[in-house]
Amino acid sequence: MKEQIEKVAEWIKTAKRVVVFAGAGLSTESGIPDFRSPGGVWDRYNPEDFYFQNFLASETSREKYWQMATEMYEPMKKARPNPAHIAIGEMERLGKLDCVITQNIDGLHFKAGNSEEKVIELHGTARYVTCLNCGKRYDREEIQERLKKGVKVPDCDDCRGPLKPATISFGQSMPERETQEAYHRSSLCDLFIVIGSSLVVQPAASMPLVAKKNGAKLVIINRDPTPYDHLADIVIHGLAGPTMARIVEEVHSVRSGGSKEISG
Numbered sequence: 001m002k003e004q005i006e007k008v009a010e011w012i013k014t015a016k017r018v019v020v021f022a023g024a025g026l027s028t029e030s031g032i033p034d035f036r037s038p039g040g041v042w043d044r045y046n047p048e049d050f051y052f053q054n055f056l057a058s059e060t061s062r063e064k065y066w067q068m069a070t071e072m073y074e075p076m077k078k079a080r081p082n083p084a085h086i087a088i089g090e091m092e093r094l095g096k097l098d099c100v101i102t103q104n105i106d107g108l109h110f111k112a113g114n115s116e117e118k119v120i121e122l123h124g125t126a127r128y129v130t131c132l133n134c135g136k137r138y139d140r141e142e143i144q145e146r147l148k149k150g151v152k153v154p155d156c157d158d159c160r161g162p163l164k165p166a167t168i169s170f171g172q173s174m175p176e177r178e179t180q181e182a183y184h185r186s187s188l189c190d191l192f193i194v195i196g197s198s199l200v201v202q203p204a205a206s207m208p209l210v211a212k213k214n215g216a217k218l219v220i221i222n223r224d225p226t227p228y229d230h231l232a233d234i235v236i237h238g239l240a241g242p243t244m245a246r247i248v249e250e251v252h253s254v255r256s257g258g259s260k261e262i263s264g
């Protein structure tokens, strides 16, 4: 593990464009459950209740959706960035981050100091709510206040259209600009680091392949095996927080001349 960490640090140091690809596993150490681990979201909810078509179909489904979304939002709001988020924030400060392509909707990258222009939120964000009819955007807190006051299904002040958290549900179109930008950055980078993703949710999971096909080195840091481990140049089966903290510490020491030459 030590040797792999040193090698990843060396690659970060020498790479021209480093893309970090983040999944729900990046935020579990901040107390936000992922989808697929035991105790994760799919242990407690039926994925079908999150389908976009169901949200559109009936007022009853929308009510259920907002109940679940509220339950998931409260811990997200209180969550603090963990050492992995902080390490990615540090990579930006060191000038070693092209962008973070994140599947996460929790906004923790921003709390860790990453700037808006460095973060591509591929699956939207829980920080805002949008009207599905006219596109008007609301601050999430404002809408949660309405729910606390007894509103079951919030609607738009302007057009009375249905309001939904600005996250991408199953069956909902991916955001065009973010998706294109993420593919573009993946194809241009020379180092692509996956952190905390099962790499099974498409089209996001195809981005490491795009990077690899275009000549980037691929690093996967995930607690459990992923379907693309065999394609990666380095796989670290470990926890995101301690692993990323050690990598960035090593980048510092390599930068200040404290580390040895690493081959490969």
Ligand code: NAD
Binding pocket: 022, 023, 024, 025, 026, 027, 028, 029, 032, 033, 034, 035, 036, 037, 040, 041, 103, 104, 105, 106, 107, 123, 195, 196, 197, 198, 199, 200, 201, 221, 222, 223, 224, 225, 238, 239, 240, 241
């Ligand atoms: P996933 O649930 O499919 O997979 C998470 C992966 O992270 C698993 O393979 C697990 O082994 C690994 N993992 C868990 N804790 C870890 C840790 N501490 N360190 C390293 N690895 C760890 O998540 P996914 O691949 O991101 O895809 C599922 C969808 O989940 C995405 O669309 C995303 O939008 C959504 N999601 C986001 C959040 C969030 O915003 N925090 C939370 C739940 C789900």
